[in-house]
Amino acid sequence: MQQYEIKDLPDLVKFRHTLHQYPDLSGAEGDTAQRVVEQIQKYEPDAILTQVGGTGVVAVFEGKDSSQGPVILFRAELDALPIVETNPHLQHQSARAGVAHLCGHDGHMTILIGLASLLHQQKPARGKVLLLFQPAEETGAGAYAMLQDERLLELKPDYVYALHNLPGRPKNQIVVRDNVFASASTGMIVELFGKPSHAAEPENGVNPGQAMAEMILAFNQIVQQKELFQDLTLLTVIHARLGEIAFGTNPGYGTVMATLRSYHTADLQILKTITKQHVQQIAERHGLKFNISFVEEFPATVNHVQEVQWVRKAAEKLKLEVANAVDPFRWSEDFGHFTARYKGALFGIGAGTEQPQLHHSNYDFPDEIIPTGAKLFYSIVQEILNA
Template identity: 30%
Template sequence: MKLLDSILTQAASIASLRRDIHAHPELCFEEVRTADVVAQKLTEWGIPVHRGMGTTGVVGTVHGRDGGACGKAIGLRADMDALPMQEHNHFAHKSQHAGKMHACGHDGHTAMLLAAGQHLAQHRDFDGTVYLIFQPAEEGGGGAREMIKDGLFEQFPVEAVFGMHNWPGLPVGTFAASTGPVMASSNDFCIVIRGKGSHAALPHNGIDPVPVACQMVMAFQTIITRNKKPVDAGVISVTMVHTGEANNVVPDSCEIRGTVRTFTFEVLDLIERRMREIAEHTCAAFGATCEFRFNRNYPPTVNHPAETAFARAVMADIVGAECVLDQEPTMGAEDFAYMLQARPGCYVFIANGDGEHRAGYEGGGHDVGPCMLHNPHYDFNDDLIPLGATYWVRLAEQWLAQPRTGVSA
């Protein structure tokens, strides 16, 4: 494994910084303290900082030995926000804020990019410009979209943009990246079925929305099995059904909520259309009515071929080709998708191990739960910091060493 010596030297201090961020988690668009920490460190290392983009975003600008005169530029992105959940770990750097936790490793993502920024600023062994993008509100807030709306790529024009996420379950020292869709679109729906309440002993006097909801939920699965092509991925998950107040009363209404995930807009269009038709026609068949709302949140995260091949080559040079895996697409969602719609690039995964790193903490401090994403026992593996930061540095240096091809939209 070819790690940069200067990053290894600073690894302990960056890990300490990561644990400080972990102990002080902030939710989407509330990352004021985290942004302060990031901006302070970048400034300390001589990196000019722009703040406030996308509400709490931070962008650092690192010019190469040419002062950025050649006009070439690359964007490297890390997310900063935490999740609204209670942490169940007990180590020294556990969350100090009830109901808030870095359970997805954004503290580690921020730390890896900071470590890379420190090295890039100290050495500047490249021509062009590296933009360090510290993004707020990935967890449902669409911070990438908001930064783009605020002029991210107009103020900081990049030829390509790259992101990285840790991935538990794979051995530390491996990466994964694939061309095409790697994460799904994220969408949610709410359907309110309106019937007519009555006494439960006299149901013929009302219109019961509960059997309508049951028919509807089952019928939605036929969209997946009978309407879309079997080779096209799609998931409809009904996750909430709310109705009723007493066991002897037929309720007036029933509310159904859930999510839809797809890798393409064509499949998403089909699912939304068929769900609406099934909802409306099922209600009509039972004499009920419905309100149908379908919200499109994050689009699919789709990696560009050339940038993915480039990223994989950089990884292979660091850890060996045998440690660069194909990333199996996941139905999870990621708002880096917006950046990949605006610029070519690649979203890669760095292995976070199986959670054994938690056993090495002084005094122990973690429960027996798994170290999986969005789990209350999760913690980022600090052993990744030198590897992830080395990848960022080598990616930037080698990308900027290429002949300029211009900025693509």
């Protein structure tokens, strides 16, 4: 079908490579957002909103009859990761030390630009299509921030969609799942406050070391109690620190950090409650004061059944292979904030069976799947309008 042909694919690939060369970290995506605005202006959207929820961008494409019909939103992410790229043979390697697009957000943005190209060629019969470029997905803050912006809320989306590339899956395979698609997670920081003393007089201080050891063991035991949870629930201790490197000092401060993760938001809340109880009991037993904080909170991304079905039908019409994910993915996605408010779905697109995994230092988004993603998004619009 001619309307699904992207006429300027080489230009889009070049744009993706530019995004990859100049990545921005979460919350500081100003340069990337400006590049997106400059590129998408070529396709004459009816409106472009900038600085939405921070550095976010929303491009509005109206249908032939924009007063009637649904408002359909598609999302991509602006931010990169604080990881050193180790791919020396890549001609478009990151030019910013210690920062790289190793999750494929550069490709996701380019797919939305490809959708803009298709919408420019042939407007939908009715309704509106919103192309949303979101900041700070990697920290879990961006989706929530954009959903607090009245300019976005006034557009009143009826449906929301996003995709994520999936290394290990055949290129262009479409991976769908009803209900939970990606896990809920949060980072937990436990601070323990005792009393420092001279290392020669440890009895005159309160060292948190023993309590830290007990907490780590207790944390590992919590998730072994499978009967407490509906489904997969994980707790991974990712950092622990006791005092400073000073051999003459008995430390009085320690910190333990962990990632809590589950398929279901309710299980994550149970895990948080039990973990806090253990911290309180152990701290009090050792005469320590404590503080617990949670950061980078991601709700579970829960898909809506009808909206997933439209993805399936759109993919089948494009003669794409569709696979159903048996279990939710263990990684988290803050698109869950969108699907909690609006009907919609997050789905996957295969990035290749030999592709390095997400967040690996030698990962690079495969350009071959750019047109597939853009055409599928356009086809989803058609499925919704024809429903």
